[in-house]
Amino acid sequence: MDYLETLFSLPPLLYAPLLVGSLCLVINYLVYSRRVAQWRKSNIPFLSPSFLIGHKYFWGVGSNSATVVPLDRIYRENKDKDLVAFFVATMPVVLLRKPALIKQIFAKNFDKAFKTGFAAPHNNKILELMLGQSPFKSVWKAQRSALSPMFATARFGGEEFAKIRNQIAHMSTHVETARLQGRPIDIKKVAMKFVLDSISNSFLDSDDNSYEKEGELFKFVKNFVEPGWNKLLRAFAQMHLQGIPALESFQFITQNHIETLKSLLQKQIKQRSQTRGIKNDLIDLLIRLKEQDQDEKLDSEMDITNEMMGLGLSFLLGGLCTGMASVDSLVSFTIHLLSLHPEYQKRIRQEVEEVMEKHNATEVTYEVARDLHFLDQCLRETARLYPNTSALTRECTEDFTPAGTDYHFKKGELIIVDSYSIHRDPEYFENPDKFDPDRFNPENRDSKSVDAFLGFGKGPRKCPGSNVGLLLASTLIGSLVHKYEVRPRSHTKQMDAYDFHPRSFGIVHKDDVLIDVVPREVLAY
Numbered sequence: 001m002d003y004l005e006t007l008f009s010l011p012p013l014l015y016a017p018l019l020v021g022s023l024c025l026v027i028n029y030l031v032y033s034r035r036v037a038q039w040r041k042s043n044i045p046f047l048s049p050s051f052l053i054g055h056k057y058f059w060g061v062g063s064n065s066a067t068v069v070p071l072d073r074i075y076r077e078n079k080d081k082d083l084v085a086f087f088v089a090t091m092p093v094v095l096l097r098k099p100a101l102i103k104q105i106f107a108k109n110f111d112k113a114f115k116t117g118f119a120a121p122h123n124n125k126i127l128e129l130m131l132g133q134s135p136f137k138s139v140w141k142a143q144r145s146a147l148s149p150m151f152a153t154a155r156f157g158g159e160e161f162a163k164i165r166n167q168i169a170h171m172s173t174h175v176e177t178a179r180l181q182g183r184p185i186d187i188k189k190v191a192m193k194f195v196l197d198s199i200s201n202s203f204l205d206s207d208d209n210s211y212e213k214e215g216e217l218f219k220f221v222k223n224f225v226e227p228g229w230n231k232l233l234r235a236f237a238q239m240h241l242q243g244i245p246a247l248e249s250f251q252f253i254t255q256n257h258i259e260t261l262k263s264l265l266q267k268q269i270k271q272r273s274q275t276r277g278i279k280n281d282l283i284d285l286l287i288r289l290k291e292q293d294q295d296e297k298l299d300s301e302m303d304i305t306n307e308m309m310g311l312g313l314s315f316l317l318g319g320l321c322t323g324m325a326s327v328d329s330l331v332s333f334t335i336h337l338l339s340l341h342p343e344y345q346k347r348i349r350q351e352v353e354e355v356m357e358k359h360n361a362t363e364v365t366y367e368v369a370r371d372l373h374f375l376d377q378c379l380r381e382t383a384r385l386y387p388n389t390s391a392l393t394r395e396c397t398e399d400f401t402p403a404g405t406d407y408h409f410k411k412g413e414l415i416i417v418d419s420y421s422i423h424r425d426p427e428y429f430e431n432p433d434k435f436d437p438d439r440f441n442p443e444n445r446d447s448k449s450v451d452a453f454l455g456f457g458k459g460p461r462k463c464p465g466s467n468v469g470l471l472l473a474s475t476l477i478g479s480l481v482h483k484y485e486v487r488p489r490s491h492t493k494q495m496d497a498y499d500f501h502p503r504s505f506g507i508v509h510k511d512d513v514l515i516d517v518v519p520r521e522v523l524a525y
């Protein structure tokens, strides 16, 4: 009692923080002890949390280590376990370690854990209609099926490929100019411009050339994908603090993002309605949706329903922004690895020559790009060494026990999979740190490594745009390596987890990857 009297005799400015702090400690203790008791009862092995701050390995995340560094340590230190639970600050997560268990939960038990950890809160009428964010399975399914024509590589065949060729021409001019001026080439920037312009030319009918001028869309996407504290905290809050109304506007996707894309879609829809052309792209898809929607009263061409916004955002944020970020990372890591391995560049160059001859082509066409099998192996091997995200996530939507196990998963449990560590586990990939594209030769693959490869995800939610991404990456790298030998300027040894950006959930390099190019005619001498 004396203590309390002394405390309340202090000025409120002094005792209020003390009271709030103590309350946080009590809540924190209750959160930890309740979850630990649940894990114990559910037979899920766990690592005891340090008071208030969860697992200590995560302390440096954001300032000096990427999320994958602590995840990798936990993965390696728990070799004997199928799964292990722990806290990231106050967020409880269960890390799945074994490919068989991952397959079971991500594919066979999909109905019971279909949500991703980034699902939108139920009251956000637009985000909950998005493919990657919807907490409703029916919406996710409808969006995936509506967008499936956008993810088919066949739509790039014929005339459509001319748009990609056009982008290759812009890219070649940019690279050649830098070479002649003796400047290094920032491969991430080159890839970003190529992929963004290719996707927006083909799906939005834009005619952007970002090498010449960085337009509105380029600036928007760059800002959306660029890592930073703000985004790291927003992503963490979205995964962790759902259900706290005051924090629900603190989402990874902000109202500002939604408004910007809404006006972009409105502009494109208006233009298309006036020209009445049919392009079978995203804008046509949205116009068809608008025409089908009898219930919605749309007064003018500028009106746009929530369904249209959901579908548009699913593609623009899920496909254009994150898809583009995945492809440009894949391209820059592949070029980084190839710059350290001229012998593989030579094989790609030979392959491009042979396949061009087979298709009677003088450049990388749609048919050539699809036939570059060794280059495809190089891309998959890069996605193994540098998967695009540090964690695949799922949230349990009901209680369940995967068949053949006695692990009980409770509704609301957040499951994560650290593809980076599994991909570098010698149990599944021999000599795992070595860049060896031949391990993806179909003859060398075994079921163990097939199950353990998670570069494009697993189960019904796996990446729908991977083939489009691989096609764009093959076209860019095939064209570049056919013409030049690529040499490292900034990174002369293979990057590891300490080279990754500490404030990104994705696996991206923290420093620019700078290269030099030498024309093949010079190499011949």
Ligand code: HEM
Residues within 6 Å of the ligand: 131, 132, 133, 144, 151, 314, 318, 319, 320, 322, 323, 324, 326, 327, 330, 383, 388, 389, 392, 393, 454, 455, 456, 457, 458, 459, 460, 461, 462, 463, 464, 465, 466, 468, 469, 470
């Ligand atoms: C080639 C580089 C790419 C890589 C490495 C990649 C990787 C991934 C991964 C790992 C996931 C999560 C899957 C899971 O949780 O199981 C994903 C999801 C997704 N990706 Fe990709 N991706 C790439 C390119 C693209 C492109 C070009 C697009 C769009 C054109 C795209 C659209 C999407 C969408 C919409 C989802 C969410 C699917 C869902 O929630 O059902 N991706 N991607």
